[in-house]
Amino acid sequence: MGKLAKHVILLIADDVSSRFFRKIYDEGKLPNIKSLGDSGIVSDKCVTTYPSITLPTQPNIMTGAYSGYYPKSGSGIPVYHWFDRDSNPPQYRHYSNLNALRQTHEIEGNVKTLFEQIGEGNSYSLVQYCSRGVTKIFPPNKFIAAIFFLLFVLLAKKPENSHKVVTKQLINVFKYPKLFFRNSQRPIASTAYYFLTDTLMHDHGFDSDRYIQSVLDLDDEVGKLITALKQLGIYDDTIIVFTSDHGNYKADQAKDLAPFIKSKGLIPYSKKTGTGDFDCSFGSVGFFNFPGTNKNWKVHPTLEEMKHFKPTDSDLKINLLDMMFEIEGVKFIYYRAENNTPDKGTIKIRFKNEDDKIHTAQVEYMGETTKYSFEDVDVYGYSKDPRASRIVDGNFHTIEEWLDHTYHLDFPMMPDQLVRYFINPRSCDIMVSTVATVCYNYEHGKTINTHVYSHDVGLRDSMYVPLVIGGGQGILTPKTLEYCKTTDIVPTLVELLGKKPHQSVRGKSLLD
Ligand SMILES: [Zn+2]
Structure with a gap:
């Protein structure tokens, strides 16, 4: 193990297949993400969870575990829509719109999020609601989340701007930590969820100009983040991960x-x-x-x-x-x-x-x-x-x-x-x-x-996501992995911070 990281940032773009990502990455259309990849760990066969649906794939990324059997205190989230037989009366649950905020309550104590696994120190989560243990989250509650979604998704002519807001907020957390935390320490771990790519994929398709542009735009967002971290003088100590929760397909x-x-x-x-x-x-x-x-x-x-x-x-x-x-x-x-x-x-x-x-x-x-x-x-x-x-x-x-x-x-x-x-x-x-x-x-x-x-099936285009872990100086040894799995991300980040992954983690560190 070489030098440790002081900050890790996990960026999850919803619904980006590895096949599509690899194509534009190789064409040089993602120069900022590629600059991370060139300095770090890259895989285009990062296998996500089956069923390849936003839940369970995202909570599984955020915990490094799977949503299996946790008999002591209930269970993980098996899938986006599930039937809760224990509630009174029994009822179906799902995570559409503001229900997304329920995630943190519905993953149980047997698994630990990235934030719980790193222990002490500030952490920040943007729009990622599988974030139990995080110091601060945005939007912080249902009311503000409703305004956020209304402004940037329903009312806006260009809801893609929501991604810019997410990046700006993330940069501000690093620039002005005092405004976000009780002390002036920058976050050790932070995560940002770029959600709109999924909406565009379902509504217009992975082959639509609008969806393709939304993914290309994410490279600009990563570029802004890299520039800001360099200006603050902390880039050399910061590891950035870019990944997705699942791929996609077009049904007949x-x-x-x-x-x-x-x-x-x-x-x-x-x-x-x-x-x-x-x-x-x-x-x-x-x-x-x-x-x-x-x-x-x-x-x-x-x-x-x-x-x-x-x-x-x-x-x-x-x-x-x-x-x-x-x-x-x-x-x-x-x-x-x-x-x-x-x-x-x-x-x-x-x-x-x-x-x-x-x-x-x-x-x-x-x-x-x-x-x-x-x-x-x-x-x-x-x-x-x-x-x-x-x-x-x-x-x-x-x-x-x-x-x-x-x-x-x-x-x-x-x-x-x-x-x-x-x-x-x-x-x-x-x-x-x-x-x-x-x-x-x-x-x-x-x-x-x-x-x-x-997306939901076991076919490769739905099951592979891109993984790029990069940034820092002298922290990572560059390599391309033939394959890995999404639950490997969190144990890798935890180890990069010099901590031990929780016993519930089923992924393994990609540093070895
Ligand atoms: Zn998704």
Whole structure:
């Protein structure tokens, strides 16, 4: 370990795929970010969390951990929309708009944010709400956040300006720490979240001029930050990270799920009455929640109950598992086997092949190791690849082994990630995927738009994010990493500050 950093700054741009980033980076269109990369650590196969949705990917970056099973005090955030069976009455949760502020309360004490892991000293967070333990956050509360979003997103002709406001505020924290903190110490760790790139990606596409320009503009923001830190004389002691939470894809088509749901007699869960047959959010990956025995939403249904489910508006019982393949485009169905525990169990996989035949596979887990096996068809195609085929060997493997063997393929480290999602008691009962063929844009009983640009699947373009760790003088040894994962970022930053990552961290420092 060489010289330590005095400041670390983590910049997360929402929804920037590694493929696109790499292209403009190599074309010289991101000169400021490249100046960081040339002095530091770069990877274009930084593998994010599955499902590749803003949550859990961002909280997992901010904690260096996954949202799995934390039985003592609840659980991490499994996904952007989830069903809270413990609340009274049970209700679905999501993080759209001002609900984003709930994150800090809904990640539990078993994991620690970057700010909690660095301990004493000032820290600052801009628009990043998985920030428990931070000294100051902006916007500080729902009221100011509402004004901020209204001014820069809804009312502004050019909401992209919100990114400039974020950078300006970050620079001011370094310039005038006394205005932000009780003492005049500059923040040891700070984070800024550039959120608008995601809105532009969904609304206009990753191939639209407006989205492309918004990412190019971020390089100017990084340039302003570098210049300011140099003027203040602290650049040589500061490490800057530029990354994203997930990539993206364009689905073949958008479809409306509502008519299908109606045809089955299924009634969506109502927050008002606390009743209903199901709750669901569905992009290209769908998360279905059902009530347990006697339509009790406090508990998960058993497999038998899902196989003989009586919808409110139907006289017939239906098999919910079989029903999922009737939804156009659904290729994968995932669900828990009976009697799973946090330490041991099985996630069942059903896969519909191009010939419409259904094949089964499974992931067994023991502690934090997983074993993938299949009946007649390798649903992830690992066996066809010389490197990946070595890990389909009937043995249990760690996350590092899965990453090492499958990082270069679609569905990177998928067996590991499936289990980490499903052992969370807040996870859904049946997860399905159309693998980016059909996008449903369905949320809690309604189809909200006809977008075809999204992110959530296990394909590489959705699972890879760019990672550039640079800056400082004599702190980093320049290198290009063939692969890494987003949970490696926080342990790297914690180590650069001379501290030890918390025991819950599942990533590993990239400095070794
Ligand atoms: Zn996102």
